[in-house]
Amino acid sequence: MSGVDWEEDDPFEEQRDKIENPMKRLFVEYGRDYAPQVTVGVLASVFARLLDLLPPLMLGIALDAIFRSDGEAQFSEQIPLVVLPDAWLPTAQVDQFWFTIAVLAGAFLFGAGFHWVRNWGFNAFAQNIQHDVRTDTYDQMQRLNMDFFSDKQTGEMMSILSNDVNRLERFLNDGMNSVFRLSVMVVGISVLLFWINWQLALVALLPVPVIAGFTYLFIKIIQPKYAEVRSTVGKMNSRLENNLGGIQVIKAANTESYESERVDDVSFDYFDANWDAIETRIKFFPALRVLAGIGFVLTFIVGGLWVFQGPPGPFTGELSEGMFVVFILYTQRFIWPMAQFGQIINMYQRARASSARIFGLMDEPSKLAEDRDAEELAVDEGEVVYDDVSFGYDDETIVEDVDFEVEGGETLALVGPTGAGKSTVLKLLLRMYDVDDGEIRIDGQNVSDVTLRSLRRSIGYVGQSSYLFYGTVRENITYGTFDATDEEVREAAEAAEAHDFIENLPDGYDTMVGERGVKLSGGQRQRITIARAVLTDPDILILDEATSDVDTETEMLIQRSLDRLTTDRTTFAIAHRLSTIKDADTILVLEGGKIAERGTHDELLDNDGLYAHLWGVQAGEIDELPQEFIDRAQERTARIVEDAESDDD
Numbered sequence: 001m002s003g004v005d006w007e008e009d010d011p012f013e014e015q016r017d018k019i020e021n022p023m024k025r026l027f028v029e030y031g032r033d034y035a036p037q038v039t040v041g042v043l044a045s046v047f048a049r050l051l052d053l054l055p056p057l058m059l060g061i062a063l064d065a066i067f068r069s070d071g072e073a074q075f076s077e078q079i080p081l082v083v084l085p086d087a088w089l090p091t092a093q094v095d096q097f098w099f100t101i102a103v104l105a106g107a108f109l110f111g112a113g114f115h116w117v118r119n120w121g122f123n124a125f126a127q128n129i130q131h132d133v134r135t136d137t138y139d140q141m142q143r144l145n146m147d148f149f150s151d152k153q154t155g156e157m158m159s160i161l162s163n164d165v166n167r168l169e170r171f172l173n174d175g176m177n178s179v180f181r182l183s184v185m186v187v188g189i190s191v192l193l194f195w196i197n198w199q200l201a202l203v204a205l206l207p208v209p210v211i212a213g214f215t216y217l218f219i220k221i222i223q224p225k226y227a228e229v230r231s232t233v234g235k236m237n238s239r240l241e242n243n244l245g246g247i248q249v250i251k252a253a254n255t256e257s258y259e260s261e262r263v264d265d266v267s268f269d270y271f272d273a274n275w276d277a278i279e280t281r282i283k284f285f286p287a288l289r290v291l292a293g294i295g296f297v298l299t300f301i302v303g304g305l306w307v308f309q310g311p312p313g314p315f316t317g318e319l320s321e322g323m324f325v326v327f328i329l330y331t332q333r334f335i336w337p338m339a340q341f342g343q344i345i346n347m348y349q350r351a352r353a354s355s356a357r358i359f360g361l362m363d364e365p366s367k368l369a370e371d372r373d374a375e376e377l378a379v380d381e382g383e384v385v386y387d388d389v390s391f392g393y394d395d396e397t398i399v400e401d402v403d404f405e406v407e408g409g410e411t412l413a414l415v416g417p418t419g420a421g422k423s424t425v426l427k428l429l430l431r432m433y434d435v436d437d438g439e440i441r442i443d444g445q446n447v448s449d450v451t452l453r454s455l456r457r458s459i460g461y462v463g464q465s466s467y468l469f470y471g472t473v474r475e476n477i478t479y480g481t482f483d484a485t486d487e488e489v490r491e492a493a494e495a496a497e498a499h500d501f502i503e504n505l506p507d508g509y510d511t512m513v514g515e516r517g518v519k520l521s522g523g524q525r526q527r528i529t530i531a532r533a534v535l536t537d538p539d540i541l542i543l544d545e546a547t548s549d550v551d552t553e554t555e556m557l558i559q560r561s562l563d564r565l566t567t568d569r570t571t572f573a574i575a576h577r578l579s580t581i582k583d584a585d586t587i588l589v590l591e592g593g594k595i596a597e598r599g600t601h602d603e604l605l606d607n608d609g610l611y612a613h614l615w616g617v618q619a620g621e622i623d624e625l626p627q628e629f630i631d632r633a634q635e636r637t638a639r640i641v642e643d644a645e646s647d648d649d
């Protein structure tokens with residue numbers, strides 16, 4: 001996913017910093033439901049590992065009992081290790097041999113069963129939590145304010161939903177599995193070794209503290225290197241994503257070699273960081289091998305001498321050949337788990353960071369919280385009143401003292417230069433954002449006091465870029481009105497002048513469209529969106545430059561369908577092409593977030609202000625705007641550029 005540096009510009013940082021123990025929270029909030037699965041997994045894991053430890057021990061016992069001449073006494077002396085009463089144990093050598101085989105076969109068979117159950121338990125635990133966390137995070141994400149959906153943050157949210165959630169799953173499955181495996185191995189083997197011969201056990205375990213210290217040091221050194229790798233891979237992905245998205249510009253501007261160089265640079269940074277980490281890692285494992293080897297050789301020397309000559313040096317007691325073999329086999333198995341603890345700690349820390357990110361998003365309060373006693377919006381006439389409304393996305397005021405009234409069923413048009421705040425004014429009606437000052441009322445009800453569901457159900461929106469979901473044409477038309485019949489869909493499509501072209505698509509209403517589907521033209525997509533709005537039959541309609549980006553012929557078709565749609569419905573229309581809104585009941589001219597002029601088309605022409613001049617230019621009556629308007633436009637553009645630059649800092 002897109003390379004995201006969490007340290008920079010992180011939208012959820014504030015919430016994340018408040019989370020004290022994300023892993024505990026994960027287990028309490030999400031793990032609890034799957035406690036049976038994980039308990040089964042843990043128990044099976046412990047049994048499976050204990051059975052894994054049995055074969056070397058049995059081998060040692062068998063060596064002593066069966067292959068030594070004084071075997072009989074040995075077997076029953078040592079078998080209590082495996083907690084069977086003496087009376088059950090065979091005494092004849094041949095029987096002992098078969099008994100050993102039976103125990104080994106049983107250990108393998110039951111071991112396999114336990115491994116199966118263990119895998120089932122841990123996987124069920126991890127997959128279920130992964131699913132729950134992902135769906136909860138997504139639900140929460142949908143509730144967030146629109147502020148969060150600017151480009152960069154969409155990348156971050158995608159990253160949380162995929163990378164972080166996956167990383168949790170990896171820890172909950174592989175990581176936890178390893179924790180139990182390694183714990184049982186380390187504890188189990190230590191106990192057995194000490195029990196068989198505590199003196200030799202001390203020798204065998206001598207390298208353990210050294211290995212532990214060495215591993216700790218390795219983690220300390222490697223972690224910042226891994227962080228660097230992640231950061232460089234993030235930057236590289238961002239660059240690649242960016243370039244793929246902008247490939248058309250790159251080709252048109254002939255900047256292929258320039259871009260190749262930039263990709264080369266970021267790729268080399270990644271290579272460099274990776275190589276640095278690899279160099280450390282490839283030194284660690286051979287060094288560990290040497291340490292483990294020293295321990296092994298030491299055990300071999302002391303144990304070997306012990307078997308030959310009796311206890312060497314300060315040691316006392318007896319060591320049989322069989323038990324010597326057990327020591328050798330166990331010491332071998334013991335060292336590697338120690339080295340793997342490093343990896344598990346690493347996995348844990350990553351999972352911890354990921355859950356902090358996930359909970360950071362989940363804890364982000366939705367600023368548009370509904371009152372508990374919010375009522376359903378009941379639209380009767382459809383009268384809309386803006387009462388001295390002011391609003392800014394950040395500190396800067398974008399919309400200032402906007403004040404107007406639209407009678408039910410009338411059409412209000414918003415015109416004005418780009419950036420004047422036209423879309424913003426209407427986003428406030430949809431309550432994508434809350435007003436800073438003033439009030440917006442629909443039939444006397446403040447939009448902040450009603451439920452978001454009822455508000456948005458009453459308002460239809462047809463925007464300039466009509467987004468189609470991947471699915472059939474029918475699904476796209478019925479989106480939001482899922483229970484519509486085929487007949488209703490068809491009528492809506494006819495009203496939107498879309499039926500004819502839909503019939504001509506390869507599969508008619510069942511043609512797949514949207515991303516990965518059949519590519520439709522802007523005008524066709526637009527008409528499908530209009531059909532959707534017709535079907536929803538909203539009380540209030542917003543047309544946000546609904547006829548930009550289409551040719552004149554299509555515009556006429558769309559205009560016809562829109563006229564049908566807007567009759568008797570309170571309608572807000574934003575348009576650059578003034579011809580499309582000249583019949584509106586009221587036209588508001590916005591400039592710099594304020595209402596500069598208002599009236600009907602004829603009144604505004606008489607007024608001889610910005611509207612009259614824009615009309616003149618568009619109708620071909622005058623060649624260009626008077627200098628005064630051009631100066632103002634230039635000033636505005638300069639301000640927008642300045643803002644953009646200061647945003648980049």
Ligand code: ADP
Nearest residue numbers: 147393394398417418419420421422423424425
């Ligand atoms: P119009 O529809 O008239 O072109 P907009 O309402 O889209 O104008 O934008 C008005 C101003 O608000 C512009 O300066 C724009 O940069 C700014 N703006 C729009 N959306 C956002 C946003 N999500 N966050 C911050 N500023 C925004």
